[in-house]
Amino acid sequence: MTEWLNYWQSFLQSTLTVPDTRGERQRSGAVPPLVEVREEIDPPSSADRLLHATMGQFTWGISPAALGLAYADWAFHLAVSPGKWQRLMEKTVRKTVRFAVYAMRGAIDPTCTRCIEPLSQDQRFRGAAWQHWPFNLIYQGFLLQQQWWHNATTGIGGISRHHEQVVSFVARQLLDTVSPVNFIATNPEVLETTVRSGGQNLVHGAFNLIADWERAVGGKPPVGSEAFPPGGRVAVTPGRVVYRNRLIELIQYSPQTEQVYAEPILIVPAWIMKYYILDLSPTNSLVQYLVERGHTVFMISWHNPQAEDRDLGMDDYLRLGVLDAVEAVRTIVPGHKVNAVGYCLGGTLLSIAAAFLARRGDAELNSVTLLAAQTDFTEAGELSLFIDDSQLSYLEDIMWEHGYLDTRQMAGVFQLLRSNDLIWSRVVHEYLMGRREPMTDLMAWNADATRMPYQMHSEYLRRLFLNNDLFEGRYKVDGIPVVLSDIRAPIFVVTTERDHVAPWRSVYKINLIGETDVTFVLTNGGHNAGIVNEPGHIGRHFRIARRAAGEKYIDPDTWVDSTTAMAGSWWPAWAEWLEQCSSGRAAPPPLGAPDKEYSPLGPAPGRYVLER
Numbered sequence: 001m002t003e004w005l006n007y008w009q010s011f012l013q014s015t016l017t018v019p020d021t022r023g024e025r026q027r028s029g030a031v032p033p034l035v036e037v038r039e040e041i042d043p044p045s046s047a048d049r050l051l052h053a054t055m056g057q058f059t060w061g062i063s064p065a066a067l068g069l070a071y072a073d074w075a076f077h078l079a080v081s082p083g084k085w086q087r088l089m090e091k092t093v094r095k096t097v098r099f100a101v102y103a104m105r106g107a108i109d110p111t112c113t114r115c116i117e118p119l120s121q122d123q124r125f126r127g128a129a130w131q132h133w134p135f136n137l138i139y140q141g142f143l144l145q146q147q148w149w150h151n152a153t154t155g156i157g158g159i160s161r162h163h164e165q166v167v168s169f170v171a172r173q174l175l176d177t178v179s180p181v182n183f184i185a186t187n188p189e190v191l192e193t194t195v196r197s198g199g200q201n202l203v204h205g206a207f208n209l210i211a212d213w214e215r216a217v218g219g220k221p222p223v224g225s226e227a228f229p230p231g232g233r234v235a236v237t238p239g240r241v242v243y244r245n246r247l248i249e250l251i252q253y254s255p256q257t258e259q260v261y262a263e264p265i266l267i268v269p270a271w272i273m274k275y276y277i278l279d280l281s282p283t284n285s286l287v288q289y290l291v292e293r294g295h296t297v298f299m300i301s302w303h304n305p306q307a308e309d310r311d312l313g314m315d316d317y318l319r320l321g322v323l324d325a326v327e328a329v330r331t332i333v334p335g336h337k338v339n340a341v342g343y344c345l346g347g348t349l350l351s352i353a354a355a356f357l358a359r360r361g362d363a364e365l366n367s368v369t370l371l372a373a374q375t376d377f378t379e380a381g382e383l384s385l386f387i388d389d390s391q392l393s394y395l396e397d398i399m400w401e402h403g404y405l406d407t408r409q410m411a412g413v414f415q416l417l418r419s420n421d422l423i424w425s426r427v428v429h430e431y432l433m434g435r436r437e438p439m440t441d442l443m444a445w446n447a448d449a450t451r452m453p454y455q456m457h458s459e460y461l462r463r464l465f466l467n468n469d470l471f472e473g474r475y476k477v478d479g480i481p482v483v484l485s486d487i488r489a490p491i492f493v494v495t496t497e498r499d500h501v502a503p504w505r506s507v508y509k510i511n512l513i514g515e516t517d518v519t520f521v522l523t524n525g526g527h528n529a530g531i532v533n534e535p536g537h538i539g540r541h542f543r544i545a546r547r548a549a550g551e552k553y554i555d556p557d558t559w560v561d562s563t564t565a566m567a568g569s570w571w572p573a574w575a576e577w578l579e580q581c582s583s584g585r586a587a588p589p590p591l592g593a594p595d596k597e598y599s600p601l602g603p604a605p606g607r608y609v610l611e612r
Contacts, residue, residue, distance in 0.1 A: 048397060062386065063394035070166040077158040084156055091151055095144045103137055110136075116143045121498075124181045124425075129188035138180045146175050166385050182424055182432075190432045197434075204434030212430075221447045224439030230448075230605045234441050235276035237288045239299075239604035242592035243328045247312065247320040249301040249606040250328050253287060255588035257294040262583045263366045264296040264333045268322055270344035271302040274448045274609050277528060278343065280441045284534040286571070293575050296589060298329050300346070304611035305453040310403030313455040314349075314463065318477065322353040326364055332593045337366035339578055343531065344502065345460075347373020351484060352470060356477050358486035367581045369492040369574070371531050374502045375484060376471040376509040377464055381500055387465045396458050404451040442528065450611075471509070484510075490517040492577055494570060496530030497522060508556045511547060519546045519577060521570050522560070535569045542570040 078084060102115040110132065118125055125139045153168040180186035184194065184202075193201045211223060228234050239253035267287070269275040279287040279299070290297050300321060305312065322340075329338050342350030347370040354368050374380060380387075399405050429435055437443075469475040473483050495507040504522055511518055523530050523542035533540055543563040547554070554562070566573075592600045 063391045065394065066388055066390040067166065067170065069390065070163040070170075073159050073163040074153065074156065074167040077156050078152075081156055081158075088148070088152055091148060095148060099137075099141060099144055102140060106133060106136060115140055116147065118143060124179065127189055129192060132188070135180070135186070135188045138186050142175075142180055146172070149175060162385075162388060165382075169382060169385050176424060179424065181428055184432060187428065187432070190428065193433055201432070201434035205431040208430045208434065208436060221444075222439070223436070225444040225447050227439060228441050228444035230274065230276055230609045231603075234281060234445065235279045235605040235609065236282060237279050237285055237291065237604065240591045240600040241301075241602050241604065241606040242298075242332065242598050242600055243324070244601055244606075244608075245320050245324060246309075247303050247316060248325060249303075249601075249608045250325050251299045251301055251604045251606060252332065252591050253291050253297045253299070253604065254591065255296065256291050257588075259585040260294045260296045260588045261579060262336050262586050263339050263578075263581070264298060264329050264336065264589070265290060265339045265341060265578070266298045266300075266325055266329050268300050268325070268340065268342040268346035268350045269302070270346045271317065271321075271450060272345055272452065273450060274445065275299055275301045276605065276609065277442075277445050277532065279605075280445065280532060284441070284532055284537075286532070286534075289534065289571060290575065293579075294585070295575075295578070296333060298325065300325050301606050301608045302450065303608045304450045305404050306451075307403040310399075310454040312453040314352075314459045315477065317349055317456055318353055318356070322349055323356075326353070326357075328598055330364060331596050332598055333589045336583070338364060339367045339369070339581065340365050341369040341371065342373055343371040344373055344527070347371055348375060348464065348470070351375050351487075352475065352477070352482060354487045354489065355482035355484050358488060359480070359482055363488075365489045367490050367492065367578065368487065369494070369578075370507075370510065371494045372496060372499055372502045372507070372527050373493075374506050376506060376512075377468050378471075379503060379506040379509075380465060381503040381506065383501060384465065387461060389466070392458070392461055392466060395461070396454070399452075399454040399457060403454050405454075405457050406451065442532065446528070485513045485515045487513070488516050490519070490581065492519045492521070492574060494521045494523065494531065494574070496525045496527060498525065499527045499530065501527045505556045508559070511553060514549065514553070516549050517546065519544065520559070521573070522563075523570050533569045533571060535571055537569055540569050541565045541567050542573070544570065544573055 098115045102112070105112040114136070125143075130136060130139055149171045150168065153171050154164055156164065184190050190201075214220075215222065237253055239251045241249045242252045243250035267275075267278060269278060279285045282288055287297055287299060302321070303309070326338055326340070330336075340350055340354065342348070350368065351370065351373070354365055357364055377384070395405070426437075429437065463469045463475060467474070470482075471484065473481050475482055491510065493507060493510050495502065495504040497504060499507075508520065511520065521542055521544045523533060524540060525531075525533060543560065543565050545559065545563045592598045594600075
């Protein structure tokens with residue numbers, strides 16, 4: 001019996017005890033690291049992935065664990081902050097008194113000063129009907145509650161900045177769901193419409209809701225989008241597909257002038273949506289505008305990934321996308337450098353490609369234009385609320401099931417970022433008021449999303465959003481980091497004042513590389529509407545300034561204050577900049593190069609843009 005016990009004791013010690021090799025390392029002269037390297041995380045099991053994928057169907061792809069950690073951090077630090085509790089109680093008393101005084105004065109003088117004003121971007125309570133009793137009291141009380149919850153979820157010592165932003169964002173979303181605008185009884189505009197139409201608005205709204213539900217369940221696009229098929233009413237600039245691989249089609253647009261600028265333009269759009277955001281209707285097509293000014297324009301059209309494309313990564317998008325396209329353009333238009341343009345994610349990828357080509361010593365780019373594209377992700381706006389280790393692991397498990405991120409999950413996140421504009425205003429207008437917004441080309445494009453392959457999306461979020469590898473010099477291609485400061489081609493950057501995807505102060509950090517000329521433009525509008533900003537568009541303005549290589553850095557707020565706003569579209573200013581970078585004019589090049597394996601494969605817009 002004693003021998004048996006001794007055997008199991010020695011077995012357990014050998015299997016459960018980790019040998020201490022510190023003495024051996026010291027004797028051998030090896031110095032132990034100050035910080036132990038984190039071991040590799042065990043890969044999740046199929047059960048883990050299945051559970052997370054199932055949960056993701058009900059959470060819009062948002063990790064409950066990430067939310068739980070954020071709320072635990074907030075709740076604990078709030079619980080041990082008696083000074084914060086005192087200030088919140090004082091605010092409660094002041095707001096209550098202010099509201100009571102306003103209620104009494106308002107009963108006597110409806111024009112008296114309101115106790116709280118909506119934020120400048122909040123248009124929900126601007127109508128005249130909201131200024132009459134009792135609706136003025138209803139919305140004033142709601143705004144005071146909203147302000148109090150903002151105070152309660154921010155300004156707490158000790159909580160991480162990321163968790164504070166998450167809690168504040170979620171609190172705002174929850175409050176928006178119970179806004180008095182969203183309910184018949186508390187919305188005077190809906191009540192007035194209901195009385196005037198005898199309730200027909202609610203009947204029409206019910207039909208709208210049923211139609212939208214049927215389309216959503218069936219995976220169909222929104223009502224009216226079928227009137228804007230690519231190649232029909234949108235994406236109609238004449239051209240030919242001159243190259244195709246498993247990831248891209250390259251479109252070369254037909255010349256419309258007798259002579260063209262010598263340097264061709266290659267546009268790299270984002271692959272999260274279809275390319276024709278830059279070739280919408282003829283009146284607002286950036287491609288058409290450039291061609292009419294005498295430019296030779298090429299456009300990448302991305303393949304819509306399927307399950308078999310799950311292993312396409314960032315390197316594939318770099319090589320099969322930008323680098324293959326650059327090679328094709330250089331072959332079709334030999335002897336001239338390329339004016340490269342990148343929009344949104346395409347701009348980030350283009351900056352990687354430009355740094356890679358510069359590291360390799362290739363002077364293939366004549367200029368680089370970045371449209372609403374980030375290179376530094378430390379201030380990536382509210383989209384970064386959904387980016388942390390917990391969220392990304394959860395998202396990877398969701399993508400693992402199908403091999404890609406579904407378009408509905410991406411759309412859900414972007415709608416949350418602008419829930420008042422994209423969710424609740426639609427609920428009120430289409431379901432309570434019973435009015436359909438007429439479909440536009442931009443709205444139809446916005447509904448024409450693409451999927452994101454598992455490998456690429458995971459690498460993009462981790463290497464760029466989470467770790468900021470590109471801007472900090474850790475992003476590797478072929479095992480060697482690429483560095484933005486290696487870029488010597490002049491850079492033209494366009495960003496927008498109300499961009500919720502690429503906030504302009506984040507985009508402005510391109511000025512920190514300091515090794516080349518940077519022309520920076522800040523225009524009004526949002527992420528899409530600010531870029532689709534054709535001349536003649538009423539109410540447009542922009543600021544523009546150039547910083548030469550070697551000039552001292554100016555912080556963004558000082559830059560705004562010292563740069564005069566100019567009326568109109570930024571398109572002409574950019575086109576003039578491109579033309580100043582040109583070496584002259586020449587006869588238009590042929591469409592494709594049949595003798596060099598770039599034969600025209602069919603008319604624009606090609607096949608990939610039609611993939612569902």
